[in-house]
Amino acid sequence: MSNVAKKTSRFLAIAAASLAIGVGAAYAAQPSGPDGMGHGGPGGWHHHFKEELNKLHGQLHLNADQEKLWQTALDTMKQNREAMRASRKQMHEQFKSMQQQPILDLNAMHDAHQKIEQQNAQLREQTSAAWLNFYNSLNDQQKTTVSTALKQHFAQMEKRHEKMREHWQHQHGDAAASAAKP
Numbered sequence: 344m345s346n347v348a349k350k351t352s353r354f355l356a357i358a359a360a361s362l363a364i365g366v367g368a369a370y371a372a373q374p375s376g377p378d379g380m381g382h383g384g385p386g387g388w389h390h391h392f393k394e395e396l397n398k399l400h401g402q403l404h405l406n407a408d409q410e411k412l413w414q415t416a417l418d419t420m421k422q423n424r425e426a427m428r429a430s431r432k433q434m435h436e437q438f439k440s441m442q443q444q445p446i447l448d449l450n451a452m453h454d455a456h457q458k459i460e461q462q463n464a465q466l467r468e469q470t471s472a473a474w475l476n477f478y479n480s481l482n483d484q485q486k487t488t489v490s491t492a493l494k495q496h497f498a499q500m501e502k503r504h505e506k507m508r509e510h511w512q513h514q515h516g517d518a519a520a521s522a523a524k525p
Contacts, residue, residue: 399492403485412477419473423466434459 405413437455441448478489 399489402488403481409477409480412480416473416477420470423470427463427466430459430462
């Protein structure tokens with residue numbers, strides 16, 4: 344396979360996996376706290392994405408086999424998300440323990456971090472594979488529906504990024520102007 348084909352294939356896989364990462368991950372998210380507030384709470388962005396994913400699911404009119412693949416992708420995503428959350432917590436605890444030593448073992452910290460990153464990369468790949476397996480089961484009309492939803496999602500992400508850039512420039516532009524004054 345040529346480099347261009349590999350890059351194109353990788354881009355398409357990433358775009359399809361965005362269903363899991365950008366929208367689907369939010370669907371699997373549980374409320375972040377006992378009060379239901381925060382990322383997963385009422386009105387939070389996880390709630391918005393869950394609604395977006397439910398809307399997409401309803402529009403796809405899946406057959407029984409496709410529904411099984413959808414559920415498998417959701418289950419895989421949720422399990423892997425929880426596993427990644429647990430590994431991050433484990434790494435945090437391990438780092439806290441390592442920090443108690445008089446001399447930090449940066450090699451051990453790096454190795455622990457790399458191990459967790461590799462494990463999480465495998466989990467992300469499993470999740471992407473499950474979503475791609477689902478996506479590949481769709482007919483052209485269903486793929487068009489998913490593509491339209493992803494394009495809308497990408498556009499929303501770009502709007503948020505632009506707002507963040509504007510905010511950052513405003514904050515740092517004001518600070519630079521203040522610093523330049525004598």
